[in-house]
Amino acid sequence: MSGATNKRPFDAGHAAYLALNILLLVFLLAPIAIVLIFALNPTPFISFPPVGVSLRWFEKFFASDEFMNALWLSLWVASVVLALSVLIGGACALALVRGCLPGRTFLTAFFMSPLMLPAILTGLALFQAYLLVGIGRPVWGLILAHTLVAVPYVIRTTLAVLHNFDRRIEEAAAVLGASPARVFFEVTLPLIRPGVFAGGVFAFIVSFDQFPVSLFLVVPKGETLPVVLFNYMKFDLDGAIAAASMVSILLALSVVLVLERLIGLKAYVKL
Amino acid sequence: MTSAAIRLEQVTKTFDGRVVAVDAVTLDIAAGEFFSLLGPSGCGKTTSLRMIAGFDHPDSGRIHVGGRDITDLPVHRRDMGMVFQSYALFPHRTVAENVAFGLRMREVPKPEIVRRVQAALAQVALTGLEGRKPSQLSGGQQQRVALARALVVEPPVLLCDEPLGALDRKLRQQMQFELKELQKRLGVTLVFVTHDQEEALAMSDRMAVMNKGKVEQVGSPTEIYEQPRTRFVADFIGEINILETAGLPRALRPEKIRLVASPDARVSGKVETANYLGGSTLLRVRAADGQSMLVRETHVGERASRAPGDAVGLTWNDHDAVTLEG
Numbered sequence: 001m002s003g004a005t006n007k008r009p010f011d012a013g014h015a016a017y018l019a020l021n022i023l024l025l026v027f028l029l030a031p032i033a034i035v036l037i038f039a040l041n042p043t044p045f046i047s048f049p050p051v052g053v054s055l056r057w058f059e060k061f062f063a064s065d066e067f068m069n070a071l072w073l074s075l076w077v078a079s080v081v082l083a084l085s086v087l088i089g090g091a092c093a094l095a096l097v098r099g100c101l102p103g104r105t106f107l108t109a110f111f112m113s114p115l116m117l118p119a120i121l122t123g124l125a126l127f128q129a130y131l132l133v134g135i136g137r138p139v140w141g142l143i144l145a146h147t148l149v150a151v152p153y154v155i156r157t158t159l160a161v162l163h164n165f166d167r168r169i170e171e172a173a174a175v176l177g178a179s180p181a182r183v184f185f186e187v188t189l190p191l192i193r194p195g196v197f198a199g200g201v202f203a204f205i206v207s208f209d210q211f212p213v214s215l216f217l218v219v220p221k222g223e224t225l226p227v228v229l230f231n232y233m234k235f236d237l238d239g240a241i242a243a244a245s246m247v248s249i250l251l252a253l254s255v256v257l258v259l260e261r262l263i264g265l266k267a268y269v270k271l
Numbered sequence: 272m273t274s275a276a277i278r279l280e281q282v283t284k285t286f287d288g289r290v291v292a293v294d295a296v297t298l299d300i301a302a303g304e305f306f307s308l309l310g311p312s313g314c315g316k317t318t319s320l321r322m323i324a325g326f327d328h329p330d331s332g333r334i335h336v337g338g339r340d341i342t343d344l345p346v347h348r349r350d351m352g353m354v355f356q357s358y359a360l361f362p363h364r365t366v367a368e369n370v371a372f373g374l375r376m377r378e379v380p381k382p383e384i385v386r387r388v389q390a391a392l393a394q395v396a397l398t399g400l401e402g403r404k405p406s407q408l409s410g411g412q413q414q415r416v417a418l419a420r421a422l423v424v425e426p427p428v429l430l431c432d433e434p435l436g437a438l439d440r441k442l443r444q445q446m447q448f449e450l451k452e453l454q455k456r457l458g459v460t461l462v463f464v465t466h467d468q469e470e471a472l473a474m475s476d477r478m479a480v481m482n483k484g485k486v487e488q489v490g491s492p493t494e495i496y497e498q499p500r501t502r503f504v505a506d507f508i509g510e511i512n513i514l515e516t517a518g519l520p521r522a523l524r525p526e527k528i529r530l531v532a533s534p535d536a537r538v539s540g541k542v543e544t545a546n547y548l549g550g551s552t553l554l555r556v557r558a559a560d561g562q563s564m565l566v567r568e569t570h571v572g573e574r575a576s577r578a579p580g581d582a583v584g585l586t587w588n589d590h591d592a593v594t595l596e597g
Contacts, residue, residue, distance in 0.1 A: 177376035
């Protein structure tokens with residue numbers, strides 16, 4: 001790579017490619033930058049240009065019982081949803097690929113269908129169903145609803161790993177004396193785990209950010225963060241909203257990073 | 272190390288209820304033997320091996336190993352070693368953990384596992400790579416890990432499914448020598464599946480040539496090469512001339528044909544092409560009667576180089592032309 005003799009001539013195509021990439025990045029990141037600016041701007045209303053830097057909106061956010069309760073509820077619900085969808089989605093994907101089930105394509109489409117349906121319809125349908133059954137709107141109902149929407153993400157990432165899975169590796173373990181159960185826990189599970197957890201990250205975020213489904217299924221005093229933020233915005237539009245958004249973004253990001261550290265999602269960034 | 276004889280008795284396997292992969296195959300493999308299953312793809316050799324391993328269950332027929340009927344025994348209770356073409360190493364485990372796997376399944380005590388893993392790795396010249404992951408190894412090294420992993424449990428039977436297929440030519444030849452020496456030293460019964468006839472000839476004590484789910488011929492490499500029984504066997508192994516005399520097909524190897532002066536020739540003709548192969552030259556000769564014949568001219572001593580267009584005379588000994596069944 002050294003020496004000026006092999007220097008590449010200016011390549012218009014390459015320059016255009018770079019420019020397009022930069023534009024895309026700006027497009028994706030600009031909203032976050034704007035939220036950050038508003039979160040740090042001390043004026044009591046959203047204004048531009050910012051007049052200074054302060055943490056007063058973050059203080060307000062963290063000092064508010066309403067916000068804090070909602071944040072904890074959201075985190076708690078999202079964690080349970082992560083665990084449930086990893087279990088259900090992982091098992092579903094295994095059954096779809098390995099189970100020799102009749103009508104596999106239909107079943108796959110069926111399990112993926114919550115992705116096609118507008119979430120607001122899912123929320124409304126569940127709300128009416130819960131009313132009909134007469135269970136009201138318990139927290140576990142909310143968790144079930146989020147899980148329903150989150151499971152397809154886990155199914156999809158797990159299916160991707162299973163399709164590229166070399167089954168000879170399992171056969172090798174069996175010849176070496178591993179019973180089917182041991183093959184599963186010693187070989188299959190460790191090898192599909194990154195795919196399952198990549199889906200789990202999506203599941204967590206889908207639940208944590210979930211608004212349309214939650215809207216129908218939360219009760220007063222038991223609202224998740226997106227719903228509380230929505231209600232807050234109807235009356236106030238100050239920097240606390242922006243601060244709350246920043247906290248949400250950072251929390252979601254840290255979940256991704258922690259899981260990446262723990263189980264190495266790197267291999268699945270390609271997906 | 273113990274070894275066991277293998278017996279396949281009228282074994283048949285059909286896939287999807289239509290495709291007959293293995294058709295009433297009977298084979299007797301002696302204890303301690305290096306036995307190859309040779310044939311083109313789809314001939315049933317891999318399916319036969321997979322039935323011995325227990326991955327596929329025969330529709331009919333029985334399989335015996337060491338005098339015991341294992342037809343209905345699940346894979347993990349058959350106590351065999353197997354080496355796959357793709358190596359099938361556990362990618363999430365180190366070399367040492369890969370090799371230790373079979374011992375762990377057998378609940379061998381920890382200190383003994385460590386000792387035996389060390390010994391197995393030394394046997395395949397991999398000492399020092401214990402902590403590596405399979406992805407950090409070359410193809411040849413992965414192959415050796417797969418071999419060590421299979422042999423460390425001291426199986427009476429080692430099954431190999433085209434184990435050298437993914438290696439380049441030079442490494443492949445080296446591994447052929449190593450595998451054969453290792454097999455002799457350990458005395459394990461080795462069933463070797465390959466589509467490479469040279470490999471089968473070079474390594475086997477005995478071999479079975481398979482075609483369309485059936486065994487065409489079983490014998491030592493010399494028997495298979497020198498005394499092919501069917502047209503398929505003659506044609507599949509090496510180059511062959513099929514002569515029709517009195518309605519009987521006879522097989523004649525190109526190297527059995529001598530180039531002689533016209534008066535002594537059984538057949539005279541013209542050289543059409545001459546393929547120089549280093550140690551020999553393979554000539555295609557068009558005989559006067561229009562038949563095309565392959566002649567291998569080995570390069571020993573003085574030789575006249577033949578070029579396309581040269582007139583040549585061909586002769587051979589009668590006993591070198593082997594009568595075929597069909």
